[in-house]
Amino acid sequence: MPELAEVEVVRRNLSRWWRGRSADRVCILDEKLVESGESDALQAALKEPLKKAGRRGKYLFCHMACGQVLVFHFRMTGKIVCGDKPDPKYGRLSWHVDGAGWLVFKDQRRLGHLCLLSEETLDDYRPLKEMGPEPEDISVDYLRGVCSDRRLLKTALLDQSIVAGVGNIAVSELYWRLRFAPEIKCGQLDEEDWRRLVEEMPLYFEEIIEKSMSDEILYIEEGGTPNDFQVYARFDELCSRCGGTVDKRKVGGRTTYYCPECQRKGA
DNA sequence: TAGTCTGTTAGACA
DNA sequence: CTGTCTAACAGACT
Numbered sequence: 673m674p675e676l677a678e679v680e681v682v683r684r685n686l687s688r689w690w691r692g693r694s695a696d697r698v699c700i701l702d703e704k705l706v707e708s709g710e711s712d713a714l715q716a717a718l719k720e721p722l723k724k725a726g727r728r729g730k731y732l733f734c735h736m737a738c739g740q741v742l743v744f745h746f747r748m749t750g751k752i753v754c755g756d757k758p759d760p761k762y763g764r765l766s767w768h769v770d771g772a773g774w775l776v777f778k779d780q781r782r783l784g785h786l787c788l789l790s791e792e793t794l795d796d797y798r799p800l801k802e803m804g805p806e807p808e809d810i811s812v813d814y815l816r817g818v819c820s821d822r823r824l825l826k827t828a829l830l831d832q833s834i835v836a837g838v839g840n841i842a843v844s845e846l847y848w849r850l851r852f853a854p855e856i857k858c859g860q861l862d863e864e865d866w867r868r869l870v871e872e873m874p875l876y877f878e879e880i881i882e883k884s885m886s887d888e889i890l891y892i893e894e895g896g897t898p899n900d901f902q903v904y905a906r907f908d909e910l911c912s913r914c915g916g917t918v919d920k921r922k923v924g925g926r927t928t929y930y931c932p933e934c935q936r937k938g939a
Numbered sequence: 940t941a942g943t944c945t946g947t948t949a950g951a952c953a
Numbered sequence: 954c955t956g957t958c959t960a961a962c963a964g965a966c967t
Contacts, residue, residue, distance in 0.1 A: 675946055730947080747947045781962045783947070823955070841946050892946075925957070
């Protein structure tokens with residue numbers, strides 16, 4: 673899914689819709705979502721009141737009153753919405769919450785995951801154990817220390833064990849803000865660059881979370897979605913800062929959008 | 940039509 | 954260590 677920002681929006685929405693409330697019905701719409709034999713336990717957990725919705729990186733954790741924890745990962749196209757139907761298009765799991773309606777885990781590409789853990793085993797969950805700090809908890813010394821000089825900065829930032837939650841869109845947007853060229857290597861950043869990067873990451877997420885707050889996360893790929901980004905998905909459009917023409921290229925296997933005129937650092 | 944994308948990530952491999 | 958390819962998957966685009 674979604675990167676950190678979109679998961680955070682879902683977390684806030686779930687807090688609003690679901691916290692303190694229990695569900696009376698559960699529909700597993702896609703069997704592939706559930707490990708075999710876990711179906712009953714999952715349904716039981718979903719009917720518990722939600723105690724707290726938490727997030728780490730791109731993972732969402734629903735702590736239920738019984739001590740079970742539902743862990744969602746949305747990969748490319750997952751989201752959770754609130755509606756009045758138990759089985760909308762691309763729905764994989766839905767549960768009916770008193771006073772809120774049908775909450776639905778939708779996931780067009782079906783790459784998302786859901787697993788059921790307990791409070792006690794949560795710390796052993798591998799993605800959590802291997803995850804780096806949140807962007808707001810990163811220090812310059814830490815980041816510089818774990819980024820080797822010859823590695824692409826982009827690859828390092830997308831590595832969830834270095835920083836949690838950074839995705840492909842965030843890289844394009846951060847590079848634009850910092851005027852970094854797409855292929856900049858870690859070794860090409862000076863002291864000031866590292867400082868700006870560490871400062872800008874949490875700011876970027878904060879701003880995009882605010883802009884994205886709504887009852888349903890819309891992805892750019894979905895028609896009619898406004899593009900809130902400066903360069904991402906703006907190929908051939910004009911750079912809002914310098915008027916240059918936005919270009920795109922593959923870096924580390926994923927497309928980076930950038931302005932060749934004003935993003936020169938490391939070019 | 941076939942190939943190539945897509946806001947992810949784990950694992951195999953060179 | 955690092956980068957690259959693949960596989961999960963579905964649909965849109967060229």
